[in-house]
Amino acid sequence: MALKHTILAFLSRQPLSGYDVAKEFAEGFGSCFWKASQQQVYAELTKLEQQGSVSYEAIPQPGRLDKKIYSTTEQGQQELLEWLVKPCEPTAIREDLGVMGLAGHLVPPQVMVREIERRRQLHVEMVQHVKKLDAPFAQHPDSLELKDLYMHLIIRRAIRYQEEWVAWCDEALQAIEQVVTRQESEPSSHKHNLNEQG
Amino acid sequence: MALKHTILAFLSRQPLSGYDVAKEFAEGFGSCFWKASQQQVYAELTKLEQQGSVSYEAIPQPGRLDKKIYSTTEQGQQELLEWLVKPCEPTAIREDLGVMGLAGHLVPPQVMVREIERRRQLHVEMVQHVKKLDAPFAQHPDSLELKDLYMHLIIRRAIRYQEEWVAWCDEALQAIEQVVTRQESEPSSHKHNLNEQG
DNA sequence: ATCACCATGTAAAAGGTTACATGATTTT
DNA sequence: AAAATCATGTAACCTTTTACATGGTGAT
Structure with missing residues (x-):
């Protein structure tokens, strides 16, 4: 706690x-x-x-x-x-979007694309937000005292975390589009698979 | 839920x-x-x-x-x-190590260094672990069907998440060492500050 | 013999979310 | 006139953690 x-x-x-x-x-x-x-x-x-x-x-x-x-x-x-002074454990990951990995194929890819695009936007906003928090420290990052350095480091972790999400969303959108395009150009059996559940 | x-x-x-x-x-x-x-x-x-x-x-x-x-x-x-099909929100971040950003300066930097080194090791192990999970998909990442692509994508997110932690630990350790070294080479007033709470 | 693995749970306590509740001040 | 900000809380419910509880099989 x-x-x-x-x-x-x-x-x-x-x-x-x-x-x-x-x-x-x-x-x-x-x-x-x-x-x-x-x-x-x-x-x-x-x-x-x-x-x-x-x-x-x-x-x-x-x-x-x-x-x-x-x-x-x-x-x-x-x-x-x-x-x-006590050691602390990494936070357990709990990410709703992960369920997509298990069951995303049960809904049309457009649903996943829309969701990832939405997520991308949220993380873009978070990047801007956390970068603002870093502004006071980012100006002289090499001469901070510990009290400020620690804050700067944590904020930098948060910036990269949010940036990684944006990058992942881009990668995911591209990969999904590629598969969908491939399937559209293939015989109809695959198309059926895509439309069955929508 | x-x-x-x-x-x-x-x-x-x-x-x-x-x-x-x-x-x-x-x-x-x-x-x-x-x-x-x-x-x-x-x-x-x-x-x-x-x-x-x-x-x-x-x-x-x-x-x-x-x-x-x-x-x-x-x-x-x-x-x-x-x-x-319902939109989901990004998981709220709750990271014990973040408190370090606020109050880490209250304990000797050696305590923080030890903690970050410990964390680094944990994340190195996690990288290895999640990379194993990715192995079945990583061999032909460009010809996966959606059912597998989604899993591959989520695992890749996990890999990068853990790798980012390792990279951050390295950056943090270097930055802290730099400040400590700088303070040791300065007049005694700073040294006192470091030792007061230890 | 001991440890890891297989296989199932119960119960209390702690932590977090959602909904409700009130009301003045300041900004648009 | 409406919305955002300042300022405080209560209560019910849901989720997670921690501790307890049992017992056989297979490997070293």
């Missing part, structure tokens, strides 16, 4: 409100490597506060709910350090 | 026992794109059977528990097709 430790890590950099933390996950640095919903963030902050890992200062806002500015406590900082 | 549909997709290719399905996830094609434990597989198969999406034939085994050979039913096949 790294949600806890990701939140502690954010707060160890600077005190933030629940809203701010949720935004970090949705659009900020968190979007490179950890997804968490707004509800998860608020629930986890409440839990961490009860357990003494974080504390907050309530800031009265004119005409609004109090803003709770959270920071890590000594205990929370300690928990983060203990977690950091 | 693609566990259900991944299992249906496996069974639509060929009838399998729960043990076989679990093995597909752990070592077979499933290991490229969907992780599921043995317990999850058995629980899901029981549920799918109760809902009428799959059925099984019990094979008595001499001196062993009956083997239940599951297949998809008409209903299950239909559910799979309906799922396939």
Whole structure:
């Protein structure tokens, strides 16, 4: 469970409100490597506060709910350090599109093509998004201190991840088109196969 | 929830026992794109059977528990097709190592280096593993029919994913070493920073 | 004898998603 | 006037993990 430790890590950099933390996950640095919903963030902050890992200062806002500015406590900082020195495992892959590999042939190739084109577009947008996050670091990548270098490295991983998806979509679209074209130029038995299920 | 549909997709290719399905996830094609434990597989198969999406034939085994050979039913096949034509979203990224980007500077760089070296090794092994899965398709990649092409494409995605991790680890190790070396050759103030938390 | 493999599950706890709930301020 | 942003949560449900549980066969 790294949600806890990701939140502690954010707060160890600077005190933030629940809203701010949720935004970090949705659009900020968190979007490179950890997804968490707004509800998860608020629930986890409440839990961490009860357990003494974080504390907050309530800031009265004119005409609004109090803003709770959270920071890590000594205990929370300690928990983060203990977690950091422990080895971590690669994340298990769970990718819906993978099912396509097993069963994509059961639907017309046009369905798969449309899906891959859609995915390509999503990843193109993600590339743009994560590249923006990297901008502050990319200007002098050779003189970063560790605090920034680590962030830069993780963001670079995210950029390449998204770029790889785009490249894969292109490769897949080309390969599928090639097979479809080949089958169209062959005797009708293959055509039947393609149309049976559509 | 693609566990259900991944299992249906496996069974639509060929009838399998729960043990076989679990093995597909752990070592077979499933290991490229969907992780599921043995317990999850058995629980899901029981549920799918109760809902009428799959059925099984019990094979008595001499001196062993009956083997239940599951297949998809008409209903299950239909559910799979309906799922396939619906657009799917990219998987949310959740990567423990990402927390390093936020808080890695709180521990000595040696800790991060050791962790990345460990990760590198794991991904090297995964590259070898997924390349083996690709072997049957990689021999004539230009004449595959769709049923095999889709599998080949997904496996290729998995290969590149693992290779990218290895490449990233190399890049990260080099970059960290460079910063550490630079700091060691600088006045003592930086050295102190490094040792404070160790 | 011990280990890997075959073959099946149950149950509790943790983690994550979806839907619901409220309301002011600022921007278009 | 409508939409986006700021700001907080609750509750039900679904999914995944971890731990437990059993027992025969075949290879070293």
